[in-house]
Amino acid sequence: MDISEQITIEYENVHKRFDTPVLSGVGLTVRRGETISILGTSGTGKSVLLKTTIGLITPDRGDVRIDGVSVYHSNPAELRGIRQAVRYVFQYAALFDSLNIYDNVAMGLEPETLRTLDKKVILDRIANSLENVNLDPSKVLSKLPAELSGGMRKRVGLARAIVGEPRIILYDEPVTGLDPVNAATVNRLITSIAERTKVTSIVVTHDVPGALEMSHRVALLDNGKLRFVGTPEEFKGSDDPLVMAFADRQAAARAALKLIEHETEDNESGTPHAVSIGV
Ligand SMILES: Nc1ncnc2c1ncn2[C@@H]1O[C@H](COP(=O)(O)OP(=O)(O)O)[C@@H](O)[C@H]1O
Numbered sequence: 001m002d003i004s005e006q007i008t009i010e011y012e013n014v015h016k017r018f019d020t021p022v023l024s025g026v027g028l029t030v031r032r033g034e035t036i037s038i039l040g041t042s043g044t045g046k047s048v049l050l051k052t053t054i055g056l057i058t059p060d061r062g063d064v065r066i067d068g069v070s071v072y073h074s075n076p077a078e079l080r081g082i083r084q085a086v087r088y089v090f091q092y093a094a095l096f097d098s099l100n101i102y103d104n105v106a107m108g109l110e111p112e113t114l115r116t117l118d119k120k121v122i123l124d125r126i127a128n129s130l131e132n133v134n135l136d137p138s139k140v141l142s143k144l145p146a147e148l149s150g151g152m153r154k155r156v157g158l159a160r161a162i163v164g165e166p167r168i169i170l171y172d173e174p175v176t177g178l179d180p181v182n183a184a185t186v187n188r189l190i191t192s193i194a195e196r197t198k199v200t201s202i203v204v205t206h207d208v209p210g211a212l213e214m215s216h217r218v219a220l221l222d223n224g225k226l227r228f229v230g231t232p233e234e235f236k237g238s239d240d241p242l243v244m245a246f247a248d249r250q251a252a253a254r255a256a257l258k259l260i261e262h263e264t265e266d267n268e269s270g271t272p273h274a275v276s277i278g279v
């Protein structure tokens, strides 16, 4: 897929600490139409980074710009423009339990749109968004989230993200907690949404094979900084031990196993014990 040279998101030297430093100088530029995945162990600040993109968390230092407009140094009108341009797909879909699917997806539209557009047009847009994530509107529109499976709820979350036709979608662990089949479906939908709408996507994920398949670039957040940013090929070929551990769980497992076997050999003479390790 073609991506333009035009930069759409810029993180510049982003710092954020809570009790301890979380982000310590993150810099990244994302081009229009690009899909970039962010990997990293739990608690490294991936969600914090996503939240700085839309002002949910304010950096202590540094800046984030969307199409050249600072999220932190702009006037209310500019901020409204940014809010319209960006959608955030929260972890666990974050649907409203007491609202039916129609109303949940409608939350992705601007209040102004809901007020001014014809009801029939709004229904069409909502139905369209559901169809684009392989859900049958006639079956799900009046259901409550609790009546749907986990995979379907995630797809409703995607429908809500695309219904307002944003230029940027931020996905926070869109496949975490899903079985492999549903995870692959959601990954494929993220790719098809990007291809169809040319939306710029940042995907925080633990699904490394999925990330390598669907992204133009992958980044690895570690210790407050982006330790690696590059294409999937560069990621697979990297000789950074941490990248290698993320790129190939089997290689990581073999390396860990070797280490354990050596330790066993050192400690007791004789054949190494069979060990099982949780990777
Ligand atoms: N609003 C907050 N207040 C205090 N600490 C926070 C807040 N949000 C995140 N943190 C802390 O920042 C660190 C990174 O969190 P997070 O970005 O959620 O990690 P992850 O990479 O798993 O998404 C964690 O130690 C978390 O406890």
Ligand SMILES: [Mg+2]
Residues within 6 Å of the ligand: 046, 047, 048, 172
């Ligand atoms: Mg997170």
